[in-house]
Amino acid sequence: MTAIRTVCSVLLGLTLVVSRASAQLAGEQPAGERLIVRVLSAPQELDIDRRTAYYPFPFAPTDSIARVYRQQLARQSLRLDSISELDAFRRALTWVGTRWIHHSENTVPPTVSTLELLERALNGERFTCVEYARLLVDVLTAYGFPARMVGLSKQDIETRPLGARHVAVEAWSVTYHKWVFLDPQWGMYPCLDGQWLSAYELVSAIAAGKLLTVEFMPSTEVCTYYRTTPDEHVEQYRSFLASYTGYLDYPYVFEGRITLLMYICRDSLPLPLAFQGMPISGLFYTRSWQKAYGALDQTYITFRYTGHYQPQRGFTQPEYTLDLTTTMPWITGYQVRQDDSPWRPIAGANFRWQLHRGINTLEVRAIGWNGLPSRTTKVKVFWGLPTELSKLTSTQ
Numbered sequence: 001m002t003a004i005r006t007v008c009s010v011l012l013g014l015t016l017v018v019s020r021a022s023a024q025l026a027g028e029q030p031a032g033e034r035l036i037v038r039v040l041s042a043p044q045e046l047d048i049d050r051r052t053a054y055y056p057f058p059f060a061p062t063d064s065i066a067r068v069y070r071q072q073l074a075r076q077s078l079r080l081d082s083i084s085e086l087d088a089f090r091r092a093l094t095w096v097g098t099r100w101i102h103h104s105e106n107t108v109p110p111t112v113s114t115l116e117l118l119e120r121a122l123n124g125e126r127f128t129c130v131e132y133a134r135l136l137v138d139v140l141t142a143y144g145f146p147a148r149m150v151g152l153s154k155q156d157i158e159t160r161p162l163g164a165r166h167v168a169v170e171a172w173s174v175t176y177h178k179w180v181f182l183d184p185q186w187g188m189y190p191c192l193d194g195q196w197l198s199a200y201e202l203v204s205a206i207a208a209g210k211l212l213t214v215e216f217m218p219s220t221e222v223c224t225y226y227r228t229t230p231d232e233h234v235e236q237y238r239s240f241l242a243s244y245t246g247y248l249d250y251p252y253v254f255e256g257r258i259t260l261l262m263y264i265c266r267d268s269l270p271l272p273l274a275f276q277g278m279p280i281s282g283l284f285y286t287r288s289w290q291k292a293y294g295a296l297d298q299t300y301i302t303f304r305y306t307g308h309y310q311p312q313r314g315f316t317q318p319e320y321t322l323d324l325t326t327t328m329p330w331i332t333g334y335q336v337r338q339d340d341s342p343w344r345p346i347a348g349a350n351f352r353w354q355l356h357r358g359i360n361t362l363e364v365r366a367i368g369w370n371g372l373p374s375r376t377t378k379v380k381v382f383w384g385l386p387t388e389l390s391k392l393t394s395t396q
Contacts, residue, residue, distance in 0.1 A: 033385050034314030040359065040380040040393075051294030052327045054261070056253040058137060060330050061144040061369045069142035072115060080143040085175050085372060086196075088145060089182060089189070094219040096136045097187035100126045101226075104163075107131070114138045132184040133167045144370030146172040146296055146329055148251050150181070150199045155246035155266070158274040165275070166244050170199055172296040174372045179293060186237050187222025191215045200289045203245050203265055211242055247272065250292045252284055263289050297374040299326040299334070299366050307354070318355040318383050325349065326366040328374045335373070337363040355383040359392060 059065050073079070078095045080088040099118065103126035108117065114135040117127060133149045140147040153165040168183040173196065180196040182189050190197045192205055192214050205214050216234045223233045246269055252261035261284045264271065271285050286292070307319030324334050335343045336351055339361050353362060360381045366374040382389050 033387065034312070035316060035384065036382075036386055036389070037315045037318050037355070038382045038389060040382055042379045043377055045295075045298060048300050048325065049294045049298055049327050051291060052296055054252055054254065055146075055148060055294065055296075056251050056258050057146060057148070057329065058141055061142060062330060066142045069115065069138060072118070073139060073142070076118070078139070080139075080145070081370070085145070085173060088143065089140075089171055089173075089180070090219070092136060092139050093182050093184055093187055093189065094221045096132055096139060096184040097219060097222040098225045099132075099135065102129070102132075102185055103127055110134070129167045129185045133169050136169045136182065136184040140169075140171055144330055144368055144372075148179075151247075151249040151260070152199065152203065152241075152244035153247040153249070153272075154243050155269060157246055157276070158272050159277060161276055166241075168199070170250075174297050174368070174374065177295065177297060177375055183237075186233070186240075187219035187225075188233075188237055189217050191217060198293065199248055200263070200293065203248060206242060207245050207265065211238060248289075248292070249283070254284065259283060261286060261292055263287070263292055295327060295375075297326075297328050297366075299324060299328070299364050299374050299377045301364060301377060301379065306352075315383060320353045320355075322351040322353055322362075322364070323349065324351065324364060324366075326374055328366045328368055330369040331366045331374075332369060332371075334364060334366050355381060357384050358382065358388070 070079075073095075076095075078091070080092060083091065100121040105128070106126055107128045107130055114131070117131055117135060121127070130149075137147045137149055148170055149167055150170045151165050151167050154160060154163075157164045166185075168181060168185070170179040170181055172178075173180045176196055179198045180189065181199045181202050190202050190205075192201070192210070197205070197214070202214065205211070216237055218230045218233045218237075220230060223230050226233070228236070246265055247262055248265060249260045249262040252259055259282050262272070264285065264287050267287070272280070274280060302323040302325075304321040304323065305318070306321050307315065308317040310316050326334075333345055333347075334349060334351075335345050337343045338353070343363075343365075345367075351364075353360075360383065361378070362381070363376050363378045365376045368374070382392070
């Protein structure tokens with residue numbers, strides 16, 4: 001019998017490649033009925049989130065500089081390993097917010113490392129919101145938590161002489177599967193209905209008149225550091241933040257050059273070509289907030305068929321080689337779970353999956369440098385006769 005090779009189209013986002021193989025029989029099969037493979041369920045997100053390729057990070061936790069950071073932070077009583085993700089965010093937020101008293105004018109060049117900033121802060125020097133944000137990003141990155149600076153600007157960014165922009169941080173949360181907003185200058189993060197918010201969600205809530213509904217969670221240590229009560233600190237922050245709803249900007253890399261992606265928060269606002277009266281250039285602009293919010297914990301599967309197939313009998317012994325990829329940075333590897341078996345690590349980014357008769361369930365996830373998993377990608381695939389599939393689906 002002549003073996004065939006067929007490349008199937010994308011089925012529910014799973015690329016199925018049928019390769020040359022010898023035919024084998026697969027049990028009793030009524031005449032005229034062919035064995036089929038059918039995808040019963042697959043993730044709704046089918047395309048690789050290529051937005052994440054444009055998000056730069058200062059370094060990787062595997063870099064030598066990251067080890068230097070962890071050593072220096074440990075000497076100053078900060079460790080973020082062996083605790084939950086959200087507790088790590090809170091601890092880092094508190095620690096950074098108590099390194100120095102805020103100064104509105106002493107911005108230093110980005111060529112000055114945050115390790116040097118810490119040394120200078122020990123000698124009494126004070127810095128702006130930018131330096132708080134830079135330090136928090138480096139601290140989180142050193143422990144494998146993806147983080148980035150985010151700028152919040154007022155609507156009159158072009159003409160306001162001072163105070164047109166505030167800088168904070170967003171960190172990627174595998175708990176919420178999204179970016180969450182952290183303000184290290186104030187030791188604060190926002191929640192709404194019990195959920196941590198991103199910068200975009202926060203600004204949208206303020207624009208919708210929900211500033212008083214947003215629950216701001218202050219660090220008690222930062223409040224003590226500034227000699228305020230938590231209630232006083234929150235009220236001061238609400239008043240401070242209320243007008244920063246015009247523009248959001250994020251680090252962005254394009255053709256090897258790091259610049260900013262600026263999201264224009266309101267349709268009525270113009271594309272700004274000046275900042276506090278001075279010209280700006282080289283930014284990327286968008287009115288689509290989604291461009292700045294690519295997902296960093298998605299895992300994708302490409303199915304390559306390496307099993308047996310007969311034109312008359314169908315998929316006589318289906319087997320796939322799975323090629324895995326993820327948007328999560330700095331992974332240590334992948335884990336898989338078949339049917340109800342425990343999770344287990346695999347070597348490399350490929351996995352051989354041989355289907356059994358009936359419904360087969362496969363789950364895949366990536367594991368980050370800090371041990372946290374990506375979102376689970378789960379697929380269900382049926383193998384058998386069409387009549388068997390009808391019976392199975394009719395009873396579910």
